[in-house]
Amino acid sequence: MASERVLGYARAINEALAEEMRRDERVWMMGQDIGKMGGVFGLTKGLQEEFGASRVRDTAINETFIVGGAAGAALGGTIPVVELQFADFVLTAADEVFHKLAKWRYMHGQFEMPVVVRLPSGVVGGAGAEHSQSLETLGMHIAGLKVAVPATPADAKGLLKSAIRDPNPVLFFEHKGLYRAKGPVPEDPELVVPFGVANVARQGRGMTVVATGLMVGRALEAADRLSEDGIDLEVVDPRTLVPLDIDTIVASVEKTHRLLIVHEAPRTAGFGAEIAQQVQERAFFALDAPVWRVAGTDTPLPQDPELEQMCIPSVDDIVEAARALAAV
């Protein structure tokens, strides 16, 4: 069956890019090393060959141009899909991301801003404090940006296609630790995954776990282990943080009465706090226990590849927290 085709997360993204560029001539790309090299993580391999050096452009090291230029190019009638080499670099172009992309339409009362910023994100392989962060929460706090955090190859492809077709700017957080992950990806080029629709990755009755990106797999693994102890996790992956499908999360909590949120981003003022608070606002009396978080440490990330792993939630951490929360 076509829909049972198995693909890697990176390949799925590459395919989405190629399909959308074939579909719409206005779609084009720029970023560092995305052309001849095909991207430092190989995500854009073959695209310059197929679409030419004009539609797949290698820039200099100029993040403010990559993002701000994309904003300008959107006003000029094109659909730029740009790559920052590491998600952390949103901070080297923060005015362009959080002011230009997010607010230009609002400030000028017109224009569409169909820009996708692809952001290789998260901890993997010792890239250090300024190349490993999970910064998706920032896009949630400042209005005007959509935020996608795909956890599977199918979602990576389907959400990216949605992002490219969206007239709004999208921060697209690809987890570097998932690039080699494999999963079924339907072949249908018209298959898009809509924003704002959570994926219930596992059904369960005992406790709701909300997780994104790399943490979805770890939560599922934790769920497998806990099921042996009779703790039945429901794992909900919001897929996009803006818009956020809070309804699905609340419905799950109303069923399970317990909520554990898992994210790689630092704990304090991370998106887990927001989800917890929204659930609490809407389902206070359904909660049998406090909402808990398993999250990244409130520290910069060390360069060392073993130490950095200790800064983000492991399967063990999730298992332990879920066990304790079940006992509250």
Place this chain on the structure above:
Amino acid sequence: MASERVLGYARAINEALAEEMRRDERVWMMGQDIGKMGGVFGLTKGLQEEFGASRVRDTAINETFIVGGAAGAALGGTIPVVELQFADFVLTAADEVFHKLAKWRYMHGQFEMPVVVRLPSGVVGGAGAEHSQSLETLGMHIAGLKVAVPATPADAKGLLKSAIRDPNPVLFFEHKGLYRAKGPVPEDPELVVPFGVANVARQGRGMTVVATGLMVGRALEAADRLSEDGIDLEVVDPRTLVPLDIDTIVASVEKTHRLLIVHEAPRTAGFGAEIAQQVQERAFFALDAPVWRVAGTDTPLPQDPELEQMCIPSVDDIVEAARALAAV
């Protein structure tokens, strides 16, 4: 009595700067228009006259230098106190704020980073979407920065002095709408307000209200109005978000059993979510009702001075929310 001296918030900041520059020769300042002009909001008036153009420097329009240069100057053995003309401009120097200031010490396992970044913040007078934001939450999510949000002239002075004496980088959010606010400011130049100690601005038993900056005054006004209805608010001003005096907030909630958080920053993923979540984690069973938030709209801020006020909590909004929450 000396401690009953009344001073404006802006003047209190100016006094703190002058006193610290007199106390320690290593303290110096840079920013746009802070010298001859004394700052666009007049905060640095007279300082270049007293301390000379070398210690009070006018820069070009180069926020990455203002902040990144401050970081470098701290490594070179000085204590820079820099001004960004508007707090929003942390986004034009975000790599320098959230990477260099916040992480340099950690990444290199040594060095102190005694930098203060003064940030005129908040809505006032129609400055528009990129000159009016309350971005303090960002400093809470990325570890390595302390964050002060003074609400009174005495706190502005005392916290700024603490900030300058702190070996860590501090984001110092001054509310532009408070610059003309007056209040008692003790004359003692050794009087500092420590970080991480909340101010219980009003004692009450019916409900805890956490508010910062401009919102503290509005919460107090709301409390006065509500006291006529027998709703007795306790108003807690954390004064600093990093470190956060969660103990005082939790203690208050354990007394009142209800918590309302008021902030000017956009609601979603604002610091209110974090405070709510920490309270919920620590005092779940003390809460008789969900924690609620009264917060800024999840929109960019319009330029129009009347419309922008509608985007942030008013006294009426607080009164209304508190009344409703009391009835839950």
Place this chain on the structure above:
Amino acid sequence: MNSADLIELYRTVVTIRFAELRIREHVEAEGFGGFWHPGIGQEGVQAGAVAAMRSDDYLYYAHRGLGYAIAKGMDMAVLFGDLLGRSTGSTGGKGGGTVHFADQSRGVLGQGGTLGSNFVMGAGTATASQLLGDGRVTVVFFGDGAAGRGTWHEAALQASVWKLPVVWVCENNGWALSARFTDQSPTPNIADRAPAYGMPGVIVDGQDPIAVHDATSEAIGRARSGEGPTLIEAKTLRIRGHYEGDRQPYREDKVADDEIPNDPVHRLGEQVDDDTRRQIDAEAREKVAAAFDEALAAPRADPSVIFEAVWA
């Protein structure tokens, strides 16, 4: 420039001048919530450069006045509406004071509130034109102060390497708020920076609208034919304070309020015959007055506008 074009250019310059004066009058009499950064005295740059643009060329303006947009043909009642926070403004009433305004149909694309945003945005729009082959040129206005931002460097390098159809027009009025240009630039001219980017740097008298027009026209020609960007520096003066009401305590060489050295209006006016000029003046004055009245009479925006245009 033929005489019909010259007359139109004069009409533009004088219209902007009357708009400047009308706004000043309003600010002095009643104020409005926000700030107003007057462009009086700099009309020559704004009108001259825009006159060299095709109607479908793209424009990013700077914050000093409305001249850019008036020259590009935007409706003045709409522009004043933005200034006065009226629902009839191009931003639907979100504006007020120092304005954002835009007109997609005329290629008026806006400005960033953070100085220097225009550099990267403009280069990006020019990239779009290059990709689409639509033959449009993007003109980016900016001040001498804004030129200090790093976005200039990133945009200018890439624009030059890609030979983007973009023209950079610096209004060097000698001041960035309280900072004198000569105190914050290591070289005497902004144009001195052009060779670093492998692009021509042209200095022009900003008080001479025709000279500005001609320099811009040449640069636009280069851009349109694929030869890449040009940096034009128009030397002009900031007649008033940074914003209307700024008493400029930092400034010794204050320009007398009503004295505009090398006034572009007079200079151009001298080349128009007296009758025509008088007629144009009268028409312009009237048009400005009518547009301002129209804007004043328009309703303020409904607060619901706050939630509009966050998302497309």
Place this chain on the structure above:
Amino acid sequence: MNSADLIELYRTVVTIRFAELRIREHVEAEGFGGFWHPGIGQEGVQAGAVAAMRSDDYLYYAHRGLGYAIAKGMDMAVLFGDLLGRSTGSTGGKGGGTVHFADQSRGVLGQGGTLGSNFVMGAGTATASQLLGDGRVTVVFFGDGAAGRGTWHEAALQASVWKLPVVWVCENNGWALSARFTDQSPTPNIADRAPAYGMPGVIVDGQDPIAVHDATSEAIGRARSGEGPTLIEAKTLRIRGHYEGDRQPYREDKVADDEIPNDPVHRLGEQVDDDTRRQIDAEAREKVAAAFDEALAAPRADPSVIFEAVWA
């Protein structure tokens, strides 16, 4: 340069070379978690420039190798400790792979992980020296790619206006990852950008450590005497890939692995008599080997280090 200095310079260059080779050997045999950006072939720039510095001058290094720090006198066992993620590294074991390292006592101040941070940081440190009158000069290393960042523009303008004691040393190795310098620069040299900032721009053969030393020495002299910054561009070559293991599919003119055109080690070695050279070589090889072994033998950091040095 007198012959004693020349011999010391040779010692530095060859020590860096052996360190490069030892690290490559380790990476090829066992790898380590992170990336290693080899600096082999660029030792001449690193050693030459640092040799012109006073021991209390400040250094911001670039990411290509450890040469800068070795030249500045940092303990090699400590540096290898950073590379190998050992608790004895200067970062206490937080490092690993592409390293951050620092030595406050020697003015080795570090590097930013985001390219171009060094520009503003370096100008700031030089401002501190100017304020304190401590007579120190800050030297900032960077690559041709990093030169594209806007932080360069902001830092360079301000440094020039304030006449800061800072020296910019560009290692132009022709590549920024897969981007060829000539494809991303509108001018043939980085030094061509210096006039825009009113500072001297000097091009020097980066394979000639003495030439680099002399140019840097002059620039440091200018800086120290209050004449402001200088931009030095050292022409060099990236011998290996961007990181060790990069197969460089994007590069046609691959440099043969063991062939270093104009090898600075040989070039300088020719000026040292054979006996001395052989002795230095042997000592350097041994010192590197011993330091590497020492680092290898050191313990990895305790995980508690994660929570250390977040706050002072």
